[in-house]
Amino acid sequence: MKIVAAKSILKFNDQLAAENRARFNALGLYVVNLVGSPGCGKTTLLEGLFEQLGSRIAPAVIEGDIAGQVDADRLKQRGIPVVQINTEGMCHLDANMIGVATSDEDYSHINLLVIENVGNLVCTSGYDLGEHLRIVVLSVAEGDDKLVKYPNIFQRSDALIITKTDLLSFCRFDVDRVRNDMQRLAPEAEIFEVSATRGDGLAEVADWLAARCTSAAPAASTD
Amino acid sequence: MKIVAAKSILKFNDQLAAENRARFNALGLYVVNLVGSPGCGKTTLLEGLFEQLGSRIAPAVIEGDIAGQVDADRLKQRGIPVVQINTEGMCHLDANMIGVATSDEDYSHINLLVIENVGNLVCTSGYDLGEHLRIVVLSVAEGDDKLVKYPNIFQRSDALIITKTDLLSFCRFDVDRVRNDMQRLAPEAEIFEVSATRGDGLAEVADWLAARCTSAAPAASTD
Numbered sequence: 001m002k003i004v005a006a007k008s009i010l011k012f013n014d015q016l017a018a019e020n021r022a023r024f025n026a027l028g029l030y031v032v033n034l035v036g037s038p039g040c041g042k043t044t045l046l047e048g049l050f051e052q053l054g055s056r057i058a059p060a061v062i063e064g065d066i067a068g069q070v071d072a073d074r075l076k077q078r079g080i081p082v083v084q085i086n087t088e089g090m091c092h093l094d095a096n097m098i099g100v101a102t103s104d105e106d107y108s109h110i111n112l113l114v115i116e117n118v119g120n121l122v123c124t125s126g127y128d129l130g131e132h133l134r135i136v137v138l139s140v141a142e143g144d145d146k147l148v149k150y151p152n153i154f155q156r157s158d159a160l161i162i163t164k165t166d167l168l169s170f171c172r173f174d175v176d177r178v179r180n181d182m183q184r185l186a187p188e189a190e191i192f193e194v195s196a197t198r199g200d201g202l203a204e205v206a207d208w209l210a211a212r213c214t215s216a217a218p219a220a221s222t223d
Numbered sequence: 224m225k226i227v228a229a230k231s232i233l234k235f236n237d238q239l240a241a242e243n244r245a246r247f248n249a250l251g252l253y254v255v256n257l258v259g260s261p262g263c264g265k266t267t268l269l270e271g272l273f274e275q276l277g278s279r280i281a282p283a284v285i286e287g288d289i290a291g292q293v294d295a296d297r298l299k300q301r302g303i304p305v306v307q308i309n310t311e312g313m314c315h316l317d318a319n320m321i322g323v324a325t326s327d328e329d330y331s332h333i334n335l336l337v338i339e340n341v342g343n344l345v346c347t348s349g350y351d352l353g354e355h356l357r358i359v360v361l362s363v364a365e366g367d368d369k370l371v372k373y374p375n376i377f378q379r380s381d382a383l384i385i386t387k388t389d390l391l392s393f394c395r396f397d398v399d400r401v402r403n404d405m406q407r408l409a410p411e412a413e414i415f416e417v418s419a420t421r422g423d424g425l426a427e428v429a430d431w432l433a434a435r436c437t438s439a440a441p442a443a444s445t446d
């Protein structure tokens with residue numbers, strides 16, 4: 001009897017992720033895996049960040065959704081190149097999906113590829129997609145106890161962006177508690193506070209991302 | 224080679240769920256599976272509902288969490304009997320966990336058992352726990368496009384409770400759009416609008432739940 005352990009499936013995913021990463025490096029493409037709950041504001045954050053980045057960075061997006069293409073349509077309207085992955089019920093993206101989705105795309109003029117993962121604070125945490133940076137988004141409306149309740153995904157992220165800070169007066173959300181919990185779980189992680197609808201904090205994230213993008217991405221293909 | 228298909232795992236879950244349901248029926252216990260995104264307000268809703276229900280209904284809760292017991296502590300403080308299930312990374316509860324969690328409990332004086340599932344709008348949709356009623360919670364802060372993006376869970380629910388309506392003035396959320404999408408996905412489902420922090424709409428949900436609870440639960444054990 002052949003026994004397929006979850007561990008070996010994840011190991012296979014890690015191999016594919018490493019292949020993706022090598023290909024992204026060869027292309028000079030900096031890749032971000034953006035994770036968070038449904039409705040935490042990932043797409044609105046991207047809209048704001050791309051506007052802030054202006055001509056400094058040429059972005060492209062992969063949208064991961066159970067069904068539909070609501071977010072892809074929003075970004076396409078802004079002229080952002082988007083590939084839509086419909087998982088048809090699957091709760092997270094994996095490295096194989098990203099490999100297939102990117103294989104035919106022309107990223108020669110793109111610096112930054114953002115993968116907007118399925119809205120899920122649990123299942124997305126275990127799958128390396130080949131990204132250079134994992135950013136977790138937490139909205140003020142979700143409450144300040146989420147790091148204690150869903151520690152894995154925060155522990156495995158390089159940055160936390162607290163969104164919807166315009167709702168701080170209307171929600172029970174202690175920013176200091178969240179900052180402390182994040183420092184405990186991921187001491188190296190950057191922490192930002194943003195209201196994408198108001199524009200607060202976007203410039204800071206955009207500058208940080210642009211710096212990461214240009215310094216970390218190796219020289220583009222020499223052909 | 225033995226091939227274990229996801230379908231047969233779900234079939235096994237369904238068998239255990241049927242056993243749970245038969246046991247709950249024999250106990251005269253009405254069981255609700257409460258699902259929704261992380262931070263959509265499930266626990267705050269329960270706190271408000273239990274207060275509204277007063278002495279009409281004797282409730283108990285099972286809390287499903289990846290880690291910790293934040294919500295269980297909140298409910299225990301209010302004198303609600305709580306069993307905590309820590310899934311240790313698992314993204315949803317299943318019928319086996321519920322069977323184990325309830326097997327030793329004395330529910331002889333309880334009418335209503337609410338299972339607060341792991342915060343997850345994807346993975347919780349596929350697992351029958353043996354409940355009589357599945358309620359999905361969607362907060363205004365998550366946005367009005369969630370039914371289109373995560374249709375399965377809404378399709379498989381008996382009621383939708385829209386929470387955090389106190390945030391309606393501050394969020395892009397078209398209640399009519401959500402009502403229309405829900406009617407398309409689950410024509411028989413009840414739809415409620417609630418602000419648990421303000422108390423708006425709680426009485427209506429409590430009355431509806433009390434009526435379901437007393438009419439649907441068969442006579443308690445005759446021993």
